[in-house]
Amino acid sequence: NEQSRIDILINNAGNNIPEHFTKVKTKNMENLVKINTIAAFNVAQLCALKMIELKNRKKIGASIINISSQMGHVGGPIRSVYNMNKFGLEGLTKGMAIDLAKYNIRVNSIAPTFVITPLTRKFLKNKKFRKETLNNIPLGRFAEMSEVSSAVAFLASDAASMITGTSLLVDGGWTAK
Template identity: 60%
Template sequence: MPKFLKDINLKGKVAVVTGATKGIGRSTAISLHQVGASIIAIGRNKNDLSSLKKKLKIRIQTIMCDVNDYEKISREINKIKKIDILVNNAGTNLPEPFLKVKKSSLETLLDVNIKAAFNIAKLCTDKMLKLKRRKNVGGSIIHTSSMFGLVAGPNRSVYSMTKFGIEGLTKGMAVDLAKFNIRVNSVCPTFVATPRAKKYLANKEFKKYVLSNIPLGRIATESDVATAITFLSSNASSMITGTNLIIDGGWTAK
């Protein structure tokens, strides 16, 4: 009988995870490690990187760097011998009503969510293509987007603009890189119980608004997103490229 169920097995694969010190990035690094991948964790906080390295113990390298520092991130990525998977996760949000968006907020969101995401994707893709057998072994790039890259939300006009841009980048890269057998997808979570989101959700009115829009009636966990990213990283998703995996409990289905 043929085997239809493909294993999620990343032994021998090298995965770069940006924004790896907290939240979705940290959980994703742990999840990928659990299925055999070697992890290169990129983040800004030395103590958090050390904590992650201590937890995983083996098959992990850490790089302390701000994703906006192109010169340093370029040098560090060029030092890596091989990359098979990129989880382009680093991002930020500064909720403000459209009419009150500060110039500094606009520039920060564009720099981190668009410019840095593009630069890292390009640097890692260039490194991926240095492997002569790339077309045979394949590769996977996953951008952390948001449900607000698909629909709008209050006080998130600039954030939505950047995440809609990530959706466009995902599709464009997928088309251009398919000939190299490098798949490119995004994940689009709803509100996730990360340290940052918990601050917003501490507001009872805001939490009520969020839960009222999620048909499943609960906030997503870091594991919900990390599991989806791990699936997209593996050969279990070998025919999936140029699309998004929506992890929103039904928010965008309405």
């Protein structure tokens, strides 16, 4: 019914276990694929089915936003499994955008750089890693959660009504290099 409709999905589950490609443990890889790719697919599929149910969807429209990463656009050391997952999420975003466009459901991704969160704080305590990471961001700082949420608000809004199948990079210029 109209009261239980879904207009916006923000698909934001993810994890990372940094390991050198030659040392990746199969269990870690499988767990990351389940969290970063399969879960995103399953949640998006369930929500898309619910979004399609709305009879006047062509008029109202809907938006699915997958939270990806700059690592879905570039490679990085000790990130092979994470890269694999985020590149996959970017591909899923494009495929979904094509399949769901006829229902007026837009699908995009947001690809942030390192955002200050409880998850990233533990990695950023390593001074060498922190310095190397900042050296890759031309703006010279990490992203704030508010910067990512502003990008989400834009893609979910009517201002983005003609945007589908793309990735909004919130990476301080990392991928521009």
